[in-house]
Amino acid sequence: MSASIGDILELASRLEAISDSPALDIQVILCHVLGKSRSYLYSHSEDKLPESQLTTFFELLRRRQNGEPVVHLTGTKGFWNIELSVNPTVLIPRPETELLVELALSLEQDQIKSMVDLGTGSGAIAISLARERPDWIVFATDITTGAITTARRNALSNNANVNFIQGHWCRPLADMRFDLIVSNPPYIKANDPHLAQPELKYEPLVALISDIDGLTALREIIVNSKRHLNPGGRIILEHGYDQSNKVCAMLASNGYHSIEAYQDIANTDRAVMARFDATRKN
Ligand SMILES: C[S@@+](CC[C@H](N)C(=O)[O-])C[C@H]1O[C@@H](n2cnc3c(N)ncnc32)[C@H](O)[C@@H]1O
Incomplete structure (x- = not known):
């Protein structure tokens, strides 16, 4: 399977049933998998993801579709001015x-x-x-x-x-x-x-x-x-x-x-x- 960053961002609709912010959720999960910021996603939308990152992404997407909070998938949460x-x-x-x-x-x-x-x-x-x-x-x-x-x-x-x-x-x-x-x-x-x-x-x-x-x-x-x-x-x-x-x-x-x-x-x-x-x- 092959998919670009842009293709993945299109998958937000899969989270509409369980999330109030499906597009943001996809971006945050993808940033976590890539180890990049959100601005990177838009300047590299044509880039293809290597197989290993795609597998990780789809596993996290499956967990999110089951209702797990994004924060549990990424493991961190910002509060006040700390992480x-x-x-x-x-x-x-x-x-x-x-x-x-x-x-x-x-x-x-x-x-x-x-x-x-x-x-x-x-x-x-x-x-x-x-x-x-x-x-x-x-x-x-x-x-x-x-x-x-x-x-x-x-x-x-x-x-x-x-x-x-x-x-x-x-x-x-x-x-x-x-x-x-x-x-x-x-x-x-x-x-x-x-x-x-x-x-x-x-x-x-x-x-x-x-x-x-x-x-x-x-x-x-x-x-x-x-x-x-x-x-x-x-x-x-x-x-x-x-x-x-x-x-x-x-x-x-x-x-x-x-x-x-x-x-x-x-x-x-x-x-x-x-x-x-x-x-x-x-
Ligand atoms: C609403 S959470 C707040 C956590 C954190 N202070 C925050 O604001 O994100 C309540 C916390 O109280 C702890 N807690 C519940 N019962 C307790 C008890 N009897 N004695 C001490 N801590 C307790 C829970 O383990 C939980 O971490």
């Missing part, structure tokens, strides 16, 4: 989570000396912040071995100094206290119809689902973080599109103050930031 290695043990970092990084970076630099990212997954938030603020002491936890292994590898490849500990939310932190706690925990309800989306079936359920109401992880983090925040310390939490009021209420009933809600790039309620002072009367 992360991803695999089926970690959530593919989402653009909306960059809001948490933005909020953390909006804090006065001298107010933060230490932070922890709870449920770090690929390490997206912790690594981005450790690179942006090299003077912060950065910790990160996750329950799964796959996440901790992946995040450690990503910290190394991105030259970021992060201390990873495996365990359940705050439990591995013992008596450590921080100026900032950040978390994007699982927050989807166990029976949420969105879980039927084809691409979600390739993501780890432990990264997506939080019991029947979707709020169990957020509730546990809000309650237990109080013991790990320095006076006046901040918490920044990502949540589902319809959970902002409930998260704000949970923070208030747990004695947090200065509670503020934030929207993501799609203008959807997505994050809440608050402060905690053990001795303060609200």
Whole structure:
């Protein structure tokens, strides 16, 4: 079989049934196989692919047609200004989570000396912040071995100094206290119809689902973080599109103050930031 780059780009129609961006998917997969940029595809559309690259391309196309996310085929995902290695043990970092990084970076630099990212997954938030603020002491936890292994590898490849500990939310932190706690925990309800989306079936359920109401992880983090925040310390939490009021209420009933809600790039309620002072009367 023989095919040029131009011929392959014509195959986008094969992905129309499973992808919102079939042409882009074909380009990204082809760039990955060739080890070239997208601009190269258009300046070399007449070039024929060697047999071995064609075989690799068609194997990846078959997997994409079965619904596997492009990111799992290429193995990497851009987040903030870093490149992360991803695999089926970690959530593919989402653009909306960059809001948490933005909020953390909006804090006065001298107010933060230490932070922890709870449920770090690929390490997206912790690594981005450790690179942006090299003077912060950065910790990160996750329950799964796959996440901790992946995040450690990503910290190394991105030259970021992060201390990873495996365990359940705050439990591995013992008596450590921080100026900032950040978390994007699982927050989807166990029976949420969105879980039927084809691409979600390739993501780890432990990264997506939080019991029947979707709020169990957020509730546990809000309650237990109080013991790990320095006076006046901040918490920044990502949540589902319809959970902002409930998260704000949970923070208030747990004695947090200065509670503020934030929207993501799609203008959807997505994050809440608050402060905690053990001795303060609200
Ligand atoms: C929504 S993902 C977020 C991953 C990453 N922080 C990001 O934003 O891309 C939630 C993460 O929480 C972790 N997780 C789930 N339950 C946990 C628990 N009980 N303790 C610690 N981490 C947990 C999952 O393994 C997953 O990596």
